[in-house]
Amino acid sequence: MNKIKLTKKDIYQGNLILVNSKNLLKEQDEVKDLEPFNYEFPNILLNKEANEHLQDALKEIEAYSKIVPVSGYRSLKEQQDLFNTSLKENGREFTYSYVALPNASEHQTGLAIDLGLNQDNIDFIRPSFPYEGICQEFREIAPKYGFVERYLKVKQNITLIDAEEWHFRYVGYPHSEIMVANDFCLEEYIAFLKKGPFNYKDYEITYLPYKKDNIEVEIDETTRISGNNQDGFIITKKVK
Numbered sequence: 001m002n003k004i005k006l007t008k009k010d011i012y013q014g015n016l017i018l019v020n021s022k023n024l025l026k027e028q029d030e031v032k033d034l035e036p037f038n039y040e041f042p043n044i045l046l047n048k049e050a051n052e053h054l055q056d057a058l059k060e061i062e063a064y065s066k067i068v069p070v071s072g073y074r075s076l077k078e079q080q081d082l083f084n085t086s087l088k089e090n091g092r093e094f095t096y097s098y099v100a101l102p103n104a105s106e107h108q109t110g111l112a113i114d115l116g117l118n119q120d121n122i123d124f125i126r127p128s129f130p131y132e133g134i135c136q137e138f139r140e141i142a143p144k145y146g147f148v149e150r151y152l153k154v155k156q157n158i159t160l161i162d163a164e165e166w167h168f169r170y171v172g173y174p175h176s177e178i179m180v181a182n183d184f185c186l187e188e189y190i191a192f193l194k195k196g197p198f199n200y201k202d203y204e205i206t207y208l209p210y211k212k213d214n215i216e217v218e219i220d221e222t223t224r225i226s227g228n229n230q231d232g233f234i235i236t237k238k239v240k
């Protein structure tokens with residue numbers, strides 16, 4: 001067993017951070033661990049761990065060339081520009097429904113990817129990603145690889161974002177599977193975790209509220225720690 005010290009800054013990073021209009025990104029260090037989707041899309045960047053799992057998922061269903069990445073990591077400035085351009089071109093209602101405000105976008109974390117069915121004239125803001133065929137196949141295996149479809153129509157009253165069937169968020173396994181199995185959107189899952197530790201398969205998941213700096217946590221090689229971007233940490237461990 002080793003020990004790791006957590007500080008306030010750690011609340012704002014990790015695979016499970018909740019980023020939305022009520023939980024804005026804090027002033028961050030430069031987002032690290034980004035890599036290109038692949039050599040064909042050198043400008044679409046994604047968190048390295050997330051991308052590795054995404055590539056494995058696409059490989060499993062042989063989706064290369066059928067599914068393409070449309071938008072990955074965005075800097076604060078890129079999100080700002082996208083928001084302002086959309087306001088001008090698409091108006092207020094559309095923009096507030098589909099484009100997150102600067103610092104409210106998961107795209108600024110490197111953990112979100114918009115995917116599109118490969119076809120002519122792919123819409124940058126709303127790519128087509130239908131509930132059938134290869135796209136549906138991806139949707140069904142995504143949780144096994146740590147991804148969830150983030151904005152469902154039925155959760156719009158909670159996420160405050162309209163249905164975005166193309167937007168996938170990496171939260172890591174087993175969280176993705178737990179969320180789907182329980183019909184949780186990320187807002188609900190983060191709230192659920194605060195009710196106390198629980199076990200899923202051979203994982204133990206514990207929420208640790210932040211109280212002071214330098215909290216010591218015992219870790220082993222299976223331990224994963226993420227902030228929730230609110231008030232604490234989620235510790236995921238394998239138990240034998």
Ligand SMILES: [Zn+2]
Binds near residue numbers: 071107112113166168
């Ligand atoms: Zn998106």
